Amino acid sequence: MLKHEAEGKKMDSATALKRASRATASLTEPAWVRALLIGLSLLFLGLFLFLPLAAVFTQALAKGWTVYLAALKEPDALAAIRLTLTIAAISVPLNLLFGIAAAWAIAKFDFRGKNLLVTLIDLPFSVSPVISGLIYVLIFGLHGWLGPWLSAQGIKIVFALPGIVLATVFVTFPFVARELIPLMEAQGREEEEAATVLGASGWQTFWRVTLPNVRWGVLYGVILCNARAMGEFGAVSVVSGHIRGLTNTIPLYVEILYNEYNYAAAFAAASLLALLALVTLAVKSLVEWKLRAQLAR
Numbered sequence: 001m002l003k004h005e006a007e008g009k010k011m012d013s014a015t016a017l018k019r020a021s022r023a024t025a026s027l028t029e030p031a032w033v034r035a036l037l038i039g040l041s042l043l044f045l046g047l048f049l050f051l052p053l054a055a056v057f058t059q060a061l062a063k064g065w066t067v068y069l070a071a072l073k074e075p076d077a078l079a080a081i082r083l084t085l086t087i088a089a090i091s092v093p094l095n096l097l098f099g100i101a102a103a104w105a106i107a108k109f110d111f112r113g114k115n116l117l118v119t120l121i122d123l124p125f126s127v128s129p130v131i132s133g134l135i136y137v138l139i140f141g142l143h144g145w146l147g148p149w150l151s152a153q154g155i156k157i158v159f160a161l162p163g164i165v166l167a168t169v170f171v172t173f174p175f176v177a178r179e180l181i182p183l184m185e186a187q188g189r190e191e192e193e194a195a196t197v198l199g200a201s202g203w204q205t206f207w208r209v210t211l212p213n214v215r216w217g218v219l220y221g222v223i224l225c226n227a228r229a230m231g232e233f234g235a236v237s238v239v240s241g242h243i244r245g246l247t248n249t250i251p252l253y254v255e256i257l258y259n260e261y262n263y264a265a266a267f268a269a270a271s272l273l274a275l276l277a278l279v280t281l282a283v284k285s286l287v288e289w290k291l292r293a294q295l296a297r
Contacts, residue, residue, distance in 0.1 A: 053274055053277075053278075056267055056270050056271055056274045057267075057271055057274065059263060059264070059267035060264070060267040060268045060270065060271040062264065062267075063264050067264050067268075068264070068268050068271075071264060071265035071268035071269070072268055072269070072272075074265070075245060076244055076245050076248070076253065077253065077265070077268075077269060079245045079246070079248070080248050080249055080250050080252070080253035080269070081250060081272070083161075083164075083246075083247070083248065083249050084230050084249045084250045085230075086161070087161075087164055087165055087168050087229060087230075087236075087249065088168075088226055088229045088230050090165050091165055091168040091169045091172055091225075091229045092172075092222060092225050092226050092229055094169055094173075095169060095172050095173045095175065095176050095225050096176055096218070096221075096222055096225070098173055098176070098177065099173070099175070099176025099177035099178075099179075099180060099218075099221055099225075100176065100180065100211075100218065102117065102121060102177045102181075103176075103177050103180030103181045103183075103184055103214075104180075104184065104206065104210060105117070106118060106177075106181050106184075106185075107180070107181055107184030107185045108184065108189055108192060108210070118181075121173070121174050121177050121178065122174060122178075123174075124170055124171050124172075124173065124174050125174060128234065129167075129171050129232065129233070129234030129235035130234040130235065130237070130238055132167060132170050132171060132235045133167050133234065133235035133236070133237065133238025133239045134238055136157075136158060136163055136166055136167055136170075136235075136238075136239050137158055137238060137239060140157040140158045140163060141158045142158075144158075158239050158241070159239070159240065159241030159243065159247060160247065161247070163239040163240070164236050164239055164240055164247060164249070166239070167232075167235035167236055167238070167239045168229050168232055168235070168236060170235065171228065171232055171234075171235050172225045172228045172229050172232070173225075175221050175224045175225040175228065176218065176221035176222060176225055177221070178221070179217050179218075179220050179221035179224070180214055180217050180218065180221060183214050183217040184210070184214060187213055187214075191209050191210075191213070192205050192209055192210060195208070195209050216287055216290045219287050220284065220287040220288065223280055223283055223284050223287060224280075224284070226280075227276065227277065227280040230249075230250070230273070230276055231251060231273055231276070231277075232249075232251070233251040233252070233255075236249055236251070236252065237251075237252060237255075240252060242256065244256065250269055250272060250273055251273065253269055254266050254269045254270045254273075257269065
């Protein structure tokens with residue numbers, strides 16, 4: 001009887017090995033297919049990522065470092081850089097606060113309107129940035145709904161810093177929340193419930209339990225939000241008015257220089273955005289690695 005049981009176990013193990021080998025074979029492509037896919041991926045990256053980056057820096061430095069640095073020291077260029085940094089410094093913290101609060105509410109609590117809140121968070125992904133900028137013009141513009149009253153009070157929103165900030169906040173506010181919601185949902189509510197049972201207040205639970213568990217997700221969302229805020233073109237273009245030296249961000253300034261056939265200065269300013277993209281990509285990869293390590297624990 002023991003002999004029959006041993007033979008049965010051998011047959012079961014052999015069957016399991018055969019099934020595993022068939023499953024592995026079905027997931028393993030031939031060498032030529034793998035080589036073709038890798039080659040196509042590298043070709044795609046070369047044509048749509050590395051080649052444009054190389055072209056930007058080549059054109060920016062075509063006339064030498066002196067012309068390059070002089071283009072970046074122009075008063076209009078410095079004004080565009082300052083405005084871009086100011087907008088990012090305002091919009092990113094606002095989106096950080098909103099994203100953490102929204103993700104915490106959605107992932108940790110059940111309430112009416114939860115699905116509606118998730119839908120509203122995704123709204124900027126489905127609305128064209130140009131349309132969102134136009135909506136702000138229709139509301140706060142001189143001939144808009146609130147425009148005459150704002151003008152009478154001496155308040156200027158459209159074609160000024162407040163309008164650019166509002167447009168940037170709108171197009172960037174999903175990034176932090178959308179990174180944190182799935183992360184918080186995957187972690188569950190057990191640790192927060194345990195902290196509450198042990199007597200911790202809601203604020204203590206948030207600072208000592210919830211936030212430390214999602215710190216890498218917060219940083220990841222902030223990186224994406226900042227990159228989009230500094231590179232946004234469509235919505236900002238509508239509400240800015242293209243006032244040179246006042247309401248032009250770096251992307252708008254690049255467009256103006258290019259339309260004026262000032263290619264060296266245009267590519268010099270564009271190289272700043274390219275450098276931002278490269279730094280963002282590097283930091284994003286590091287944070288992704290930390291985030292995967294945190295989820296694997």
